[in-house]
Amino acid sequence: MRAPLLASLLCLFLTAPALAQNGAGQRETVLRAAREFIIPRYEALAKATKDEQEAWSRFCAAPRKEDLAPLREHYRKAADAWSGIEFVLYGPISTDFRYERMAHWPERKNAIGRGLSNLLAHKGADDLSPERFAQTSAAVQGLSALERLLFEQDAATAFMDGTEVAARRCGVATAIAENLAGTSAKVLDEWRRPDGTLSALQTGDDARIEDAATRIATDYIALFEIIEEQKLGAVMGDGTDAVKPTLAEGWRSGRSAHAIAVNLEAADALGRILVDPATDPGVSLTYALRTARSMAESTPANIGEAAADPKTRPNLVLLRDAVHSLRETAQSTVPEALGITLGFNSRDGD
Structure with a gap:
């Protein structure tokens, strides 16, 4: 979710001069x-988030301290891929709160902290299925929440102490990674499919x-x-x-x-x-x-x-x-x- 900008781009009143495009x-x-920038950037995002999802699945199957650094590197690659396209709101990223679900920044009223605390306090995994997790607060569904789980102090211990709490933490992180990969894949598909955004532009x-x-x-x-x-x-x-x-x-x-x-x-x-x-x-x-x-x-x-x-x-x-x-x-x-x-x-x- 983006905060209202301090000075919006109100009415620049630029007239199209002689050199402007026809x-x-x-x-x-x-x-x-669309073809050379937007779609390739979403392809990179879909790949990076899919790789990140798979890395979380491997890690949580048998958490080890030495695997935390590669996991963080997967996060950085996914975050870089998002930074490379995040400013383009045009297209399917703007539907179903997908933009807000990819990353919640700037954070307001500790929305991520409160949301994660609530999630981590639960037991089991029923609420972490893709369908159920999509109904949680957008603040805890994206990169900003995953960063907090992965990089905050004592993250290594929190994932690997063998307790139910650690297992729940891994489950929440994996659900976030799955959501990121799923959202990225959907956006890419809606750009590229025969009745998608690119096709609409080509025939529009x-x-x-x-x-x-x-x-x-x-x-x-x-x-x-x-x-x-x-x-x-x-x-x-x-x-x-x-x-x-x-x-x-x-x-x-x-x-x-x-x-x-x-x-x-x-x-x-x-x-x-x-x-x-x-x-x-x-x-x-x-x-x-x-x-x-x-x-x-x-x-x-x-x-x-x-x-x-x-x-x-x-x-x-x-x-x-x-x-x-x-x-x-x-x-x-x-x-x-x-x-x-x-x-x-x-x-x-x-």
Whole structure:
């Protein structure tokens, strides 16, 4: 679940200039985005989450301390795959609360903690079947909850002490992994099947294509606002004494900076489809993307710790400024290249 953004993308009022795409060009771009970016990213997500599910099944059959590190690596791969597509809300990911069930961040009112406590307190496994588990709170169904089970203090002991409590913990983790794999597979199938989203775009009229272009562009630009204001700004606060490290995405697994770098890598890949990199606007967007991405890749893994340290905080400020500049560049180049006018931000529910 995404919190309402501090400043939604309200009515940018960009008119389509002479260089904007015509209907045929817009259709080609949307189809390329689907075929070359969105579907391959969901293929990677489906594979990573399936591998993760299988790893949990093996681990829980005979938990051993030495198998915990490979299990965590499977988690990181699945989380990376999600970071590479998470900003695209267009398509089947937006139905049946699938987006919220993949990852619950930012967390509100300790929803994950409360939900996991309730789950772990139960006995048996009847409520962990895919059908029953899908009815639980979205907060405990995804990567954010799995991270807490896998990376919190004493995780090794909690899974391997041979008690009913440990068995239940393994059961809950396996149910989460199954849900992630199942949701990812369904989204991929609904994109690729004969009556799916890609087919609808291929045969759709100009209005459908324009709607897809507008929604994809809105999702794309919203990513930079999320990085600037939530993934960085909310954690950094106004100074070293106002840092909120536990607001960082993936702080338990040490992925808060890495997740941003993966977001920007994905944005770079999609950006080259949305805006021709051989044009001046494309050059500007690519430069802004790679500047921010390079900074993110050199940022300390733990954003909270870096923000609280007077020596490393200036680098985070520079990264935030670079993302702000990237956001402005995307706002001025992407809608123009697609020949669209952006309206409300879909993440605000409008």
